[in-house]
Amino acid sequence: MKQTPRSGHGLIMPRRTLLKGAAAFGLSSALSAPFINRLAAQEAHPLKGQSIEMNILGIAGWVPSSLGVKMSPLFADFVKEKYGYNVSFAFQEAPFSDLFQKAATSLVTKSQEFNIIISDSQWLGALAQPGWILKLNDVIAANKGLQVDWYSQTVIDTYMTYPDGSQDIWGLPQEGDVEALFVRKDWLSDPKEMEAFQAKYGKPLPQTFEDFENLTMDEFEKVAEFFTRPDQQRWGFAQQYSRVYDFATCAFNNFLWSRGGETWDPKTGQIEGILNTDNNAASLQAYKDWLKYAPPGATNIGIAEGIDVFTQGKVFATIQWAAVGPAMITEELKGKVLVVPPPKHGTGGEAKRVYSMGGQPWVINAFNDETKMRVALDFMNWWYQPDTALEFAKRGGNPADKATLSRDDFDEINPWNRTYKFMLEDGRSRDFWHDPKYSEMLAIQQEGYSSFVTGQSSDPKAVLDYIACAQQQILNDSGTAKTAPSDMCAMTSL
Numbered sequence: 385m386k387q388t389p390r391s392g393h394g395l396i397m398p399r400r401t402l403l404k405g406a407a408a409f410g411l412s413s414a415l416s417a418p419f420i421n422r423l424a425a426q427e428a429h430p431l432k433g434q435s436i437e438m439n440i441l442g443i444a445g446w447v448p449s450s451l452g453v454k455m456s457p458l459f460a461d462f463v464k465e466k467y468g469y470n471v472s473f474a475f476q477e478a479p480f481s482d483l484f485q486k487a488a489t490s491l492v493t494k495s496q497e498f499n500i501i502i503s504d505s506q507w508l509g510a511l512a513q514p515g516w517i518l519k520l521n522d523v524i525a526a527n528k529g530l531q532v533d534w535y536s537q538t539v540i541d542t543y544m545t546y547p548d549g550s551q552d553i554w555g556l557p558q559e560g561d562v563e564a565l566f567v568r569k570d571w572l573s574d575p576k577e578m579e580a581f582q583a584k585y586g587k588p589l590p591q592t593f594e595d596f597e598n599l600t601m602d603e604f605e606k607v608a609e610f611f612t613r614p615d616q617q618r619w620g621f622a623q624q625y626s627r628v629y630d631f632a633t634c635a636f637n638n639f640l641w642s643r644g645g646e647t648w649d650p651k652t653g654q655i656e657g658i659l660n661t662d663n664n665a666a667s668l669q670a671y672k673d674w675l676k677y678a679p680p681g682a683t684n685i686g687i688a689e690g691i692d693v694f695t696q697g698k699v700f701a702t703i704q705w706a707a708v709g710p711a712m713i714t715e716e717l718k719g720k721v722l723v724v725p726p727p728k729h730g731t732g733g734e735a736k737r738v739y740s741m742g743g744q745p746w747v748i749n750a751f752n753d754e755t756k757m758r759v760a761l762d763f764m765n766w767w768y769q770p771d772t773a774l775e776f777a778k779r780g781g782n783p784a785d786k787a788t789l790s791r792d793d794f795d796e797i798n799p800w801n802r803t804y805k806f807m808l809e810d811g812r813s814r815d816f817w818h819d820p821k822y823s824e825m826l827a828i829q830q831e832g833y834s835s836f837v838t839g840q841s842s843d844p845k846a847v848l849d850y851i852a853c854a855q856q857q858i859l860n861d862s863g864t865a866k867t868a869p870s871d872m873c874a875m876t877s878l
Contacts, residue, residue: 429467436471436759441487441498444477445688448559448707448744449502451781458775459766463759471759480504481629484823491516494751500760502558503747506630508546509820511747512554518748518757520544520553529765530556532785535808539784542815543745548650555745556764559707560784562807563638563739564800565596566694566712567701569722571611581610593802596724600735604727608677611700620677622693622702626686627834630826634740635703636833637816639667641738642729647816648855653865656856656873660848668844672837683838705742706807709800710780723800725807739807741815743782777801784808821858828854835878850876 426432440456442449456473463469476498478486484507490497491511503511511517524530534540534557541548543557571577572589581589585606590596608620624631640647645664648655675682679698681689687704691711694702703726704712713721728735746767748760766772773783777797782804788794795802807813817825832851835841853873859865 426468427466429469431755431758432468434469434755436469436755437474438471438499438756438759438763439474439476439497440500440502441483442475442477442502443483443504443744444479446480446707447710448561448781449477451776451779452502452558452746455776455779456763458772459763462766463762467762484510487511488516491749491751496749496751496753496756499749499752499756500763501747501749502744503555504744505542505555505741505815506818506822506826508554508745508747509818510822512546512552513820516750517554518750518752520556520748521551523761524553527761527765529768532768533787535560535784535786535789535805536810538741538808538810538813538815542741543743543784546818548818555747556768557784558744558746558767560782560804560808561705561707561742561744562804562813563634563703563726563742564706564709564803564807565701565724565726566704567596567722567724568697568720570720571700572722577610581607584610593722593724596722596727597806599727600731601727601729602731605677608674608701612677617698619679619693619699620701621674622678622682622685622690622699623674624685624687624690624703625675625683625834625837626689627830628686630830631686632833632837633816633826633829634742636668636671638703638726638739639671639729640664641814642736643667643670650817652867653819653859654856654867655859655865656852656867656869658852659855660845660852662845665845665848668833668836668848672844675837683834703739706800706804707742707782709798713799721799723803725803725812737812739813741813743784819859819862819864821862821864824858825855828858832878841878846876847878849873850878 440453442453453473453475460471460473463471484504487498487501487503488510492514501517512519539557539560544553544555546552546554572591578589589607590599610620611618612620624635626632637647643663645661645667647659649658678685679693685693687708690702690704691708693699694704694712695714695717706723709723726737726739728737730736746764748757752760768785770787773785773788774791777783777788777794780798783789789805789808794805819825829851832841832847836844836847841847849872853869853876856865856867856869856873860868
């Protein structure tokens with residue numbers, strides 16, 4: 385295999401980065417006239433004079449996906465002016481929980497129904513292993529516009545490569561994403577609240593990005609407790625607990641990783657003995673304990689529900705994806721919300737934060753004919769142009785290239801940009817499995833976590849035993865893990 389050149393942080397073009405770029409283009413406003421006027425004179429192109437119809441599959445109700453689609457007419461203007469061909473885009477969608485199955489059902493027949501797909505990062509293995517999506521190493525080597533200096537190795541590891549740790553590239557960032565803490569700045573700066581908190585806890589309420597950057601979970605708990613006022617229909621904190629898709633998993637991983645735990649060994653596929661430790665069981669209990677500061681029905685909170693309780697003024701703070709910043713900060717809340725790094729776990733110099741990565745890559749249908757493949761590659765080259773990446777950011781998207789994120793004005797473009805960039809640095813966020821058995825492993829995990837937080841199961845260690853044993857069997861059956869579940873697993877249940 386031809387190796388991809390390197391620049392800056394490792395591989396130049398991770399596959400997940402490609403997918404995220406597509407979603408980012410979904411914003412509705414048009415690029416400025418100066419942007420269009422900078423197009424080069426028409427160049428010789430094999431598709432000159434042709435009209436092509438393309439199809440994108442994306443995530444229903446997900447703003448970054450719609451951004452990618454809504455920006456596609458700008459690409460059509462670009463190639464018409466530069467290359468002399470016409471292109472139009474149709475869009476199909478499905479919710480997070482159904483999108484992979486919709487893509488797989490089409491791709492397994494070698495269909496060109498979806499020419500470009502906005503994939504979730506964890507699906508890379510399941511899409512790449514059967515040969516459904518295009519491997520991009522040679523494509524990147526041949527296209528200077530795709531030889532991007534990404535902001536961090538985390539970007540490459542999350543959106544582009546499979547297997548983990550390899551140099552095989554299958555996706556490109558469409559939408560970068562991290563978890564951030566959205567807080568009510570107007571509540572924090574209320575003089576009466578400041579005085580009351582100082583009197584109760586003997587310390588001031590945190591006010592700035594830097595205050596929250598240094599805040600531990602123990603310190604933040606005092607703030608959450610202070611703003612939990614059920615008699616006023618206000619609560620201190622919300623996070624995701626829902627059994628839907630990966631909502632509880634992403635939220636619990638924040639506790640598990642930040643407290644020094646691991647979920648598996650990706651080199652050996654070993655899970656049993658790594659996930660189901662006493663330390664991780666204590667982290668699972670701590671994750672559940674935060675329900676005391678959450679509004680009623682919190683065990684059903686996913687992305688949409690988290691947006692609702694925050695924008696309706698029911699909670700002081702919530703951990704939410706930066707990608708939904710436009711929905712979190714409504715017109716009524718502009719100037720009233722601070723977006724900051726989520727708290728560290730632990731105390732003193734040992735305290736750390738390692739939170740879940742979100743976001744999506746673009747992936748390209750490997751069964752595209754020559755014409756549609758050329759358009760798809762033209763689109764990717766356009767998506768990563770500096771002007772396009774900047775426009776995406778101005779429309780609320782999260783590009784992942786170093787040049788855009790390093791601009792002097794980047795932090796001011798959106799209220800969440802400073803935190804997005806902070807959490808995108810290596811060591812502060814991470815993704816979980818890209819294994820082809822991702823969906824089966826996730827279903828077991830979501831079942832177990834949901835059972836515990838809803839009270840159906842009472843022993844966090846027993847829950848982790850159940851998950852670890854079931855996942856070990858899945859990976860042993862698939863050949864990823866060489867070790868079968870231990871005899872102990874015959875006795876596990878929820």
